[in-house]
Amino acid sequence: MRYWEDFEIGAIERYGAYEVTEAEIVEFATAYDPLPFHVDPQAAKDSPYGALTAPGLLTCAIFMRLLVDHLLLDAASLGSPGVDSVRWTQPVYAGDTLSVRQEALSKRVLESRPEMGLIKNRFEVLNQNDELVCEIASNGLFRRRESPGAPA
Amino acid sequence: MIHYEDLTEGDSVDLGPISPTAEEVVDFARRYDPQPFHLSDEGAKNTYFGTLAASGWHTAALTMKLMMTGRDEPLASLGSPGFENLRWHKPVYPNDALTARVTVAGKRLSKSRPEMGLVQFAVETRNQHDAVVMSFVSTSMMARREPG
Numbered sequence: 001m002r003y004w005e006d007f008e009i010g011a012i013e014r015y016g017a018y019e020v021t022e023a024e025i026v027e028f029a030t031a032y033d034p035l036p037f038h039v040d041p042q043a044a045k046d047s048p049y050g051a052l053t054a055p056g057l058l059t060c061a062i063f064m065r066l067l068v069d070h071l072l073l074d075a076a077s078l079g080s081p082g083v084d085s086v087r088w089t090q091p092v093y094a095g096d097t098l099s100v101r102q103e104a105l106s107k108r109v110l111e112s113r114p115e116m117g118l119i120k121n122r123f124e125v126l127n128q129n130d131e132l133v134c135e136i137a138s139n140g141l142f143r144r145r146e147s148p149g150a151p152a
Numbered sequence: 153m154i155h156y157e158d159l160t161e162g163d164s165v166d167l168g169p170i171s172p173t174a175e176e177v178v179d180f181a182r183r184y185d186p187q188p189f190h191l192s193d194e195g196a197k198n199t200y201f202g203t204l205a206a207s208g209w210h211t212a213a214l215t216m217k218l219m220m221t222g223r224d225e226p227l228a229s230l231g232s233p234g235f236e237n238l239r240w241h242k243p244v245y246p247n248d249a250l251t252a253r254v255t256v257a258g259k260r261l262s263k264s265r266p267e268m269g270l271v272q273f274a275v276e277t278r279n280q281h282d283a284v285v286m287s288f289v290s291t292s293m294m295a296r297r298e299p300g
Binding site for chain 2 (some may be wrong): 022027031032033034035037048049053056057060061062064065068072073077079080081082083085086088108119126
């Protein structure tokens with residue numbers, strides 16, 4: 001189990017291999033982001049993207065799945081207050097395989113809740129050619145291993 | 153179709169409501185955010201949420217759906233380079249009725265791509281108690297009706 005203390009500033013982790021299929025793109029896009037170049041392969045071919053592309057939020061959701069599997073299910077995670085910025089830098093196409101590169105940028109204890117701490121991370125979502133497709137600056141809350149007032 | 157020219161800075165529109173069922177909350181979480189508090193009431197007990205709560209990314213996806221389909225006409229969107237300052241202020245529970253207040257916060261023409269302009273939307277997602285559950289500022293690439 002990883003606690004707030006276990007995250008080292010500057011530490012880099014690389015994980016995940018998630019293949020994005022055409023079926024998943026069409027299903028997600030139909031439900032949440034039904035633009036022609038996300039739901040219709042023919043329309044996508046005629047668009048500036050040239051082929052079906054994943055909605056940006058599907059890339060974020062896949063990032064989340066990789067983060068949960070790699071880190072959060074085995075950490076004293078207390079959720080996230082939010083995401084400072086997300087940049088979609090290149091299209092994600094059907095057949096791409098996505099992975100995550102994580103770097104811890106800073107950490108601090110919450111003054112109002114000293115039993116927990118905040119960690120700012122920079123995440124890069126990369127495709128199979130190591131090209132950056134999405135950049136996420138995010139915040140995570142984690143329980144402290146030794147917190148004031150905790151039972152001994 | 154709503155084009156770049158049809159949006160005026162300061163304009164605001166309320167879209168929705170949309171209500172995720174418990175089944176939808178769990179389905180989304182199983183695929184993309186399988187943390188215990190997004191999967192069952194049992195897993196949410198003794199957590200910040202108390203009972204089953206939606207993944208924050210599910211709330212974002214539902215808000216996107218309102219932005220894309222909640223107007224009388226579809227948006228002539230060409231995609232988005234990203235968003236900023238996403239905050240999850242409060243939990244979203246199954247059957248909450250979510251609405252999105254979408255305000256045009258800014259707009260400008262694209263120098264490199266005369267067929268489109270960039271529009272900033274300030275978005276607040278509220279529940280049935282009028283409490284803001286999520287907010288963010290997104291940028292959309294919007295097609296121009298008459299490319300410059």
